[in-house]
Amino acid sequence: MDMPPVLSVRDLSVDLAGPVAGRRILDAIAFDVAPREIVGVVGATGAGKTVLAKALVNGLEPPLTARGTVRFRGQDILNLAPRAMRPLRREIAYVGANPMGALDPTLPVGHQIAEKMRAVNPAVAAAEARRRVVALLDAVRIPSAARRFHDYPSQFSGGMMQRALLVDAMISDPALLVADNVTQPLDVTVAAQVIRLMRELTERFQTAILFVSSSLPVAREAASRTLVIDSGRLVEEQPTEALIARPRHAYTRDLVAQIPTIWTRSPALPRTGEPARDRSESSPVIRLEDVSQTYRVRERGTFAGTSALRAVRNVTFDIHKGDSFAVVGESGCGKSTLMRLLSRLERPSGGRILCDGQDIAPLSGPALLGFRRKLQLVLQDPFNSLPPRTGIGAMLEAPLRTHGWRDAGRIRERVRAVMNDVGLSPALYDALPVGLSAGQRQRINVARAMVLEPEILLMDETLSSLDQTEQFRLLALFEKLQRAHGLTYIFISHDLAMVRKACNRIAVMYLGEVVELADNERLFFDPGHPYTKALLSAMPTLEERRYRPEECLLDGEPPSPIDLPAGCAFRSRCPRAFAPCAAEGPHLVTRGAGALAACHRVTAPGARPVHADAAG
Structure with a gap:
């Protein structure tokens, strides 16, 4: 008998309110995630992947508004109030793509994770929390875990921080982990270790994982089934190997075609400067x-x-x-x-x-x-x-002025020429x-x-x-x-x-x-x-x-x-x-x-x- 899904999403839509009201970010998304399953979500930048990831953990903030249903173990959590969501936070975990900004920089990494463990389970004593966290840091292959327990986030590499955040997410034995582009900032060997670790976590903690990625090859490494999102719509869903071998939607076919080849045929290598x-x-x-x-x-x-x-x-x-x-x-x-x-x-x-x-x-x-x-x-x-409050043209003018250019007309002409060179519309000159x-x-x-x-x-x-x-x-x-x-x-x-x-x-x-x-x-x-x-x-x-x-x-x-x-x-x-x-x-x-x-x-x-x- 099949087990009921951990996560069931139906007709999930997200709109952007405010001055640009009416803009649809997600449109009628529907899918299920089974226990111990890793499901991939792929798509280009702006497709809505991160908005989807945050909606699934009830993490959207104004001006984003959501409707539809997101059922976690049968309970609709999409619009639960923070107080009602609090008990579920120990069962639903989220890890984002910015490991270095995810923890308080003024406190040691291990101390922060241990405090979270004690907040989730107040019966755990401080010494026992430290022991468990050190064991988990060691399990995710943080070297010298007992010493690193006392290190600050700035003393961790990007790969180590991402693994520490997985420990932070898994500290409460969640039933669902939403991993939002967690491998994107990592080098290939560390990314491979993180993916292997997530597979181990599905076995060790019975956790279901939604693995969001901008890279189809990375999703292939992690996920048994993959969803493809384009402009806020779910355009294709297949077992990952079938999706790669026989993509049905034109957008998916384009994604596959754009992936650089490594060994099967020689890519168009750049010209070498000198023979x-x-x-x-x-x-x-x-x-x-x-x-x-x-x-x-x-x-x-x-x-x-x-x-x-x-x-x-x-x-x-x-x-x-x-x-x-x-x-x-x-x-x-x-x-x-x-x-x-x-x-x-x-x-x-x-x-x-x-x-x-x-x-x-x-x-x-x-x-x-x-x-x-x-x-x-x-x-x-x-x-x-x-700089977010400086116009694009002014940004491009600044280096010229630093290097002694004074003629405003000549500066503007040079900036427009270089914008054209790099494919930026001149209409963006005064835009932020x-x-x-x-x-x-x-x-x-x-x-x-x-x-x-x-x-x-x-x-x-x-x-x-x-x-x-x-x-x-x-x-x-x-x-x-x-x-x-x-x-x-x-x-x-x-x-x-x-x-x-x-x-x-x-x-x-x-x-x-x-x-x-x-x-x-x-x-x-x-x-x-x-x-x-x-x-x-x-x-x-x-x-x-x-x-x-x-x-x-x-x-x-x-x-x-x-x-x-x-x-x-x-x-x-x-x-x-x-x-x-x-x-x-x-x-x-x-x-x-x-x-x-x-x-x-x-x-x-x-x-x-x-x-x-x-x-x-």
């Missing part, structure tokens, strides 16, 4: 020579003691004109620190970064301003990176960013960088917050801009599918070091480092995997950059570690055709160490 034969003869536009960055951090339990945190270690590579160069790796690998060094937001503690042969560390005054015109940064968050989609906002960020006619664009997770449709459009824009302006791109990213499509050369970082450097095709089809294979094995894809996750995928977090292990820093997680790995850390070794890897098992004929002047 490989010329690279050794030309000067790079960016050169890193043994670059390191070490921070001093306070030691817990001491008055003034500090430890050295080695965020970037001896990084060396060249970037040539017209390259689309990617730096990839897990959270905490040093990508963001490297971005700050490349953009001269920080000076390196060791080594040099050269731009057109000039060391950027000592730059100041007009020379630094000139470098900032040459290299521009496009940030990740399309919402918080734009409020109400614009994530894709439109990110185009404003690109325009803000392009207005100074830079030579290099540094993209710090620029596409990671966008759905696959918007990513598809912006990648086409980047390719057009590169052809028109001869730009050099540096992508800092955890999205390997995007990197496969957009970048011609890729550096892989682990615990502050570059462990592999290769051209696109070589890295994806013949990786030289086991860490690279682990990243590739964790990629969400609709294709048959070239590398098996059960053979390559990693568990847990990297070692602490404060207390680096002897030998190879990767050996504690490496499935192929052997005796030499404990004795000595490997150096980058050439594998031929410009490919490098730092692994003791690289045994290519003629393999030789690579020095700072030979990593281009």
Whole structure:
């Protein structure tokens, strides 16, 4: 006999009231979720996925209004008053896509979760709550869980915070968990661990999960059945594998068609700035020579003691004109620190970064301003990176005025030209960013960088917050801009599918070091480092995997950059570690055709160490 559904949704509609009254966000949504089932919800940005997720937990606020029914275990909860909802909060959990902003930054993570446990069950003593929370943090693979219990949210990586929030959600053994884009901000290995954890939670706690995602490949990893939402309507519902193999609705077919391929056929790779034969003869536009960055951090339990945190270690590579160069790796690998060094937001503690042969560390005054015109940064968050009360035209005018432009007519003409270049309507010149989609906002960020006619664009997770449709459009824009302006791109990213499509050369970082450097095709089809294979094995894809996750995928977090292990820093997680790995850390070794890897098992004929002047 079939069990009754945990969640039953019928004719759920949500409208936006106020000045734009009559706008329908969700229209007559209906579906069921059974106990221990993981149901996926996919769709583009603006389709209504997050509104649906919040409606299911009675979390909508004005000006949104809902009607229809949302039955949890037979009880309609859609319009329950807060007092009536309070007892149900222990049975219905919600986790959103912003892990770093979900907990109070002034209180330790473990203390907050323990307090929630005691609020849900007052009979639990403080010591028992702490013991249970530590056990659950350990169960979701938070390293050194007993110590991390006392750490603040700012001391957790994004992946660790997302797992901690799952503990926070599961602390009351809920019957329903609504996971709203929980893997979107995470790198591929951590996202794979979170999905695996959610599967375990359905077995351990008998929990039903609604898994909301902008990515169909990610939903495939998690969900047995998937709902497709377009413009607030449920357009298709099928078992996930059937939906991918035989999509019925035109919108679903478009979603499947837009997903980048990795191995089955070669994607349209970007043009390489210079032929490989010329690279050794030309000067790079960016050169890193043994670059390191070490921070001093306070030691817990001491008055003034500090430890050295080695965020970037001896990084060396060249970037040539017209390259689309990617730096990839897990959270905490040093990508963001490297971005700050490349953009001269920080000076390196060791080594040099050269731009057109000039060391950027000592730059100041007009020379630094000139470098900032040459290299521009496009940030990740399309919402918080734009001032909400400044018109779009004024935002784009500001960099020109900072760099000495004074003619108002000339400034306006330049801003309109760059808006046209990036696909923004001139009608938006005096508009505020409020109400614009994530894709439109990110185009404003690109325009803000392009207005100074830079030579290099540094993209710090620029596409990671966008759905696959918007990513598809912006990648086409980047390719057009590169052809028109001869730009050099540096992508800092955890999205390997995007990197496969957009970048011609890729550096892989682990615990502050570059462990592999290769051209696109070589890295994806013949990786030289086991860490690279682990990243590739964790990629969400609709294709048959070239590398098996059960053979390559990693568990847990990297070692602490404060207390680096002897030998190879990767050996504690490496499935192929052997005796030499404990004795000595490997150096980058050439594998031929410009490919490098730092692994003791690289045994290519003629393999030789690579020095700072030979990593281009």
